Every structure is written in structure tokens, then in C-alpha cells.
Amino acid sequence: MKLTSKGRYAVMALVDLARFDNINPVSLRDISLRQGISLDYLEQIFSKLKKNEIVKSIRGTQGGYVLNKNPNDIKLTNIFNAVDEKVKTVQCRKESKKGCNGKATKCITHNLWDELETHINTFFENKSLKDLLNNNKETRV
Amino acid sequence: MKLTSKGRYAVMALVDLARFDNINPVSLRDISLRQGISLDYLEQIFSKLKKNEIVKSIRGTQGGYVLNKNPNDIKLTNIFNAVDEKVKTVQCRKESKKGCNGKATKCITHNLWDELETHINTFFENKSLKDLLNNNKETRV
DNA sequence: CTAAACTTGACCATTTTAGTCAGGTATGTA
DNA sequence: TACATACCTGACTAAAATGGTCAAGTTTAG
Numbered sequence: 001m002k003l004t005s006k007g008r009y010a011v012m013a014l015v016d017l018a019r020f021d022n023i024n025p026v027s028l029r030d031i032s033l034r035q036g037i038s039l040d041y042l043e044q045i046f047s048k049l050k051k052n053e054i055v056k057s058i059r060g061t062q063g064g065y066v067l068n069k070n071p072n073d074i075k076l077t078n079i080f081n082a083v084d085e086k087v088k089t090v091q092c093r094k095e096s097k098k099g100c101n102g103k104a105t106k107c108i109t110h111n112l113w114d115e116l117e118t119h120i121n122t123f124f125e126n127k128s129l130k131d132l133l134n135n136n137k138e139t140r141v
Numbered sequence: 142m143k144l145t146s147k148g149r150y151a152v153m154a155l156v157d158l159a160r161f162d163n164i165n166p167v168s169l170r171d172i173s174l175r176q177g178i179s180l181d182y183l184e185q186i187f188s189k190l191k192k193n194e195i196v197k198s199i200r201g202t203q204g205g206y207v208l209n210k211n212p213n214d215i216k217l218t219n220i221f222n223a224v225d226e227k228v229k230t231v232q233c234r235k236e237s238k239k240g241c242n243g244k245a246t247k248c249i250t251h252n253l254w255d256e257l258e259t260h261i262n263t264f265f266e267n268k269s270l271k272d273l274l275n276n277n278k279e280t281r282v
Numbered sequence: 283c284t285a286a287a288c289t290t291g292a293c294c295a296t297t298t299t300a301g302t303c304a305g306g307t308a309t310g311t312a
Numbered sequence: 313t314a315c316a317t318a319c320c321t322g323a324c325t326a327a328a329a330t331g332g333t334c335a336a337g338t339t340t341a342g
Contacts, residue, residue: 001144001261002229003254005300012250027318035248041301047320060309061317088143107176109153112273113144116264120142123260132253146331168287182332188289201340202286 007085009037010045014079015132017055018071025064045083052082071129080124087120089113148226150178151186155220156273158196159212166205186224193223212270221265228261230254 013031020026028046032039046065049055054074055065067074080086090113154172161167169187173180187206190196197209208215221227231254 001142001148001226003142003231003257004298005232007142008230008232008250008254011253012248015249025318029318038301040303043320044301057319058309059307059317059319060311061315062310063308063318065319085142090144090149091146107153108156109149109273112152112268113149116144116261119264120257120261123257127253132250145329166287170287179332181334184289185332191288198288199340200286200288200338201342202284203341204287204339206288 004085006045006083007080009035009041010049010079010083010085011076011132013037013042013045014049014054014067014074014129017065018067018129018133021066024062025058025066027064030064048082048084049079052078054078054082067129071133074129076124076127077121079129087117087124089117145226147186147224148221150176150182151190151220151224151226152217152273154178154183154186155190155195155208155215155270158206159208159270159274162207165203166199166207168205171205189224190220193219195219195223208270212274215270217265217268218262220270228258228265230258 012035016031016035017026020030028039028042031037032042046055046057050057050065053068056068057063057065090110153176157172157176158167161171169180169183172178173183187196187198191198191206194209195215196206198204198206231251
């Protein structure tokens with residue numbers, strides 16, 4: 001059970017972005033340098049963030065990315081959904097007519113995994129980019 | 142962010158085991174049939190559960206596995222640790238002298254991932270095999 | 283003495299991850 | 313108008329993790 005780097009980088013990059021975009025659009029090159037994330041990889045990530053209307057892009061010299069919403073309205077859920085970081089605890093999904101593992105009934109631990117999934121997702125839904133900014137200011141060296 | 146089948150199967154198998162081992166040792170073949178998990182794969186899993194003293198084995202005909210503790214004392218944490226299902230939200234670990242991503246300081250979202258890890262682990266620490274048995278009886282069809 | 287069940291370790295195909303690479307296109311500035 | 317900077321897109325890939333299988337045992341009840 002681990003977080004993929006795509007999800008982690010997306011959040012790191014957005015926190016970085018949120019700290020600088022009051023002044024100017026922030027270029028991926030700057031984020032890449034500050035956060036130590038490959039530029040090419042960042043481009044993939046931001047392409048998805050843009051499709052999901054979390055950021056806006058400004059082309060040309062002095063261009064870059066800007067947040068498309070208030071940091072308070074960008075939840076971790078939104079970010080993770082955008083980059084396909086999904087919480088999956090069960091293989092067996094609702095769509096399937098069968099139960100779990102090809103059985104007719106739900107597997108005996110089905111409720112547990114549902115509960116776990118909800119538990120994690122709740123955490124993501126309650127954390128916004130704003131929270132991270134505040135948290136970061138407080139604990140920053 | 143997904144649960145691996147090793148962790149999921151381990152819990153399923155133990156719940157199954159807990160329901161039947163009052164009478165006799167339970168053979169992996171039976172669990173395999175009831176839960177639809179490959180016998181060979183179950184053997185790998187139970188080898189680890191045994192090393193971690195969660196189950197005991199009884200060899201020979203009519204042999205099988207038995208719980209080694211009270212279901213109330215077997216937490217999800219114990220099971221997951223046994224089969225190497227670990228919750229990993231950060232790459233950067235405490236042992237490393239460097240910060241995250243080779244930087245000198247902690248990455249800006251480090252606290253977040255630590256918090257998430259704690260959040261998930263708390264869930265695992267508070268759930269015992271006994272809870273699952275009860276829950277299962279209540280909701281079983 | 284033999285069948286049922288545990289034990290161990292090697293092996294492997296597939297999928298996912300975590301990127302790289304190679305080309306573009308748009309636009310502000312000199 | 314040139315050109316540097318930055319976004320944009322899609323193909324490609326090495327390495328790791330996953331989810332097992334296979335083979336060859338050992339132990340013990342009946």
C-alpha cells in the first residue's frame with residue numbers, strides 16, 4: 001500500500017506553485033529546480049492538472065502556470081483524481097455482477113476494505129492546498 | 142495507492158481460519174477452496190504468518206493451521222507487517238541523512254505524508270480479527 | 283506405508299511505475 | 313522579424329513490483 005510518485009509530485013508542485021503565483025506565472029523549470037522533479041515528468045503531470053481545471057497555463061516567454069481556483073477549494077481528492085492516483089482496496093467493484101473472486105457472494109472482508117477506502121478518502125477530502133500552505137509556514141525552518 | 146493482494150488474502154484467510162479452527166486445524170486446501178485463493182500462494186502467505194507467530198501449524202494428515210493468539214489480540218497491523226504489506230507514503234526515510242529528493246531540507250509536503258501514514262496506520266491498529274468476525278456475522282446474508 | 287498436509291525455494295509472465303526523448307506550437311521581447 | 317523561453321503531445325522504455333506457478337521435498341495420522 002503505497003503512494004505513487006505521480007500523486008506525491010503533483011501535490012508538491014502545487015504547493016510550490018501556490019507559494020509563488022501571486023506575483024507571476026510560475027514556470028515548470030523553476031518548480032523542477034526547486035523541487036527536484038524532472039521537467040519532462042512535470043509536464044505530464046501539469047497537462048492533467050490543466051485538463052481538470054486546477055491550473056491555467058500562460059504560454060510564451062515569462063509564461064508558466066497559475067492556480068485556477070482558490071487554494072481553499074483545491075482538495076487533495078481533486079489533485080489525486082486529476083493525476084489518476086486512486087485509492088483501491090478491493091479488486092471486486094460494484095459494476096461486476098459477480099461477488100468477489102468470482103464467488104456468488106461478497107467476500108467475507110468486503111466491508112472492511114470499503115471502510116478503509118472511506119477512511120482514507122475522507123482524509124483527502126478534508127485537506128486543501130490552503131491547509132498545506134499554512135502547515136508549511138508554521139513548521140518551515 | 143492500492144492494497145496488494147497479499148495483504149488482502151492474508152486477512153481473508155485468517156478470518157476464514159478463525160471461523161473454523163475451534164473444532165479442528167484448518168487445511169490450506171479448504172481455505173483455498175472456500176476463498177478462491179491459489180493453494181501455492183496461500184502457502185507463501187502462511188509461511189510468513191507462522192514466522193510472525195500469528196498461526197501455528199500441525200503437520201500430517203488431518204493437520205492444518207490454527208490461530209496462535211486470541212482473535213482480539215490479532216490486529217490488522219500485525220497481519221500486514223507479517224506479509225510485508227507496508228504503508229509507504231514517502232520515499233524519504235528517517236535513516237537517510239539527506240532530506241527529501243536529495244535536498245538538504247525536508248520536502249515541503251513531508252508533514253502531510255507523515256500525517257497520512259499515521260492516519261492509515263491508526264485504522265489498522267484499531268481493527269482486530271475479532272472485530273471482523275463480529276462484523277461479518279452481523280452483515281452476512 | 284501411504285496419503286494428506288505442511289515446507290521451502292526457485293522461477294516467471296505481466297503490469298505498473300517512473301520516468302526519458304523527440305519532436306512540436308505559442309508568444310513576449312529585443 | 314528573429315529567437316529564446318515556455319508550454320504541449322505522444323511515443324517509448326528500463327526497472328521494479330505483483331501475483332502468482334512449479335518442483336521437490338518432509339512430517340505424521342491412520
